[in-house]
Amino acid sequence: MSSTSSTTTAARTTDGTRLTLEIWHPDCWGLQATESVDAGLLVHTVHRTVDETVKGHFTVYADTTAQLDEFVAFTEASPLTHSTVEVGKRPASTAPHPGNAARELFVEYAPEHSISDTLVSQGFIHDASVRVEGGVEHWPVFVADDREAIRNRLETVRAEIDAEISISKIASADGAAPDSTDRLDRLTPRQREAFDLACERNYYAWPREISTRELADELGVSKTTLLEHLRKAEAKLLNPDDA
Structure with missing residues (x-):
């Protein structure tokens, strides 16, 4: 919780x-x-x-x-x-x-x-x-x-x-x-597959239209593996210096 x-208000003027x-x-x-x-x-x-x-x-x-x-x-x-x-x-x-x-x-x-x-x-x-x-x-x-x-x-x-x-x-x-378009090329095939499927199934939408378990089942992996793929994909999209 x-x-x-x-x-918060004061911090909004700071670069970040x-x-x-x-x-x-x-x-x-x-x-x-x-x-x-x-x-x-x-x-x-x-x-x-x-x-x-x-x-x-x-x-x-x-x-x-x-x-x-x-x-x-x-x-x-x-x-x-x-x-x-x-x-x-x-x-x-x-x-x-x-x-x-x-x-x-x-x-x-x-x-x-x-x-x-x-x-x-x-x-x-x-x-x-x-x-x-x-x-x-x-x-x-x-x-x-x-x-x-x-x-x-x-x-x-x-x-x-x-x-x-x-x-x-x-x-x-x-x-x-x-601008994350070029950074998508940094993802491995499995990371891109997981990320693209998550976006396609509105995993990141509100309200979320698919659960983590359902998304993992559709991808044919465990929930832990799915979250690891998404975490690494997000990390590469966050950091432009990642290879």
Whole structure:
């Protein structure tokens, strides 16, 4: 689960790269809830309490109020949360997000069940609301570093908390997308096959139209092998100096 930083606005004027990261990490109530219930979650603000827990303000959205009820019940029953407080309901006509119904929640949980501190420690600055859907966190982040350093920072995050991280969007600090056409030639045949299939099947779209397991099955490889192909392809697209 995520948290926000008040330094985000100031950092936007710094040269660097904007990324959207798709993240899974263990022991996260939000990932478990959105994987079990057909509902999504928007993360607005998160902060540490005096008791050194994490308390966040979230919007849960779904197609029906029954799905919202199921989501809240799942969150309340989760051993990964300390408390869940419902603070209001949004009428379907004014909900500024997917689904026909939405509800505001305050959830308190332990900081070790969040990936936020690890991302911040590696220089990734929260850049917009985090969306959690289908057991995946979608993190818009800014990082003021070169692309080789970004690759190393992502590997550190993956190793520290056993996270699965892929990159679904890359842009320069001014919002311009990088020219990756020539860099596609740097991919091995298997990396290109995996990356092209992922793009063709809208693996990087929102909402994602195919799961990692389904994509791996279609490619005829294990989920681990697929993620490795995609990770290496993304690394080469990030770093123009890679051979």
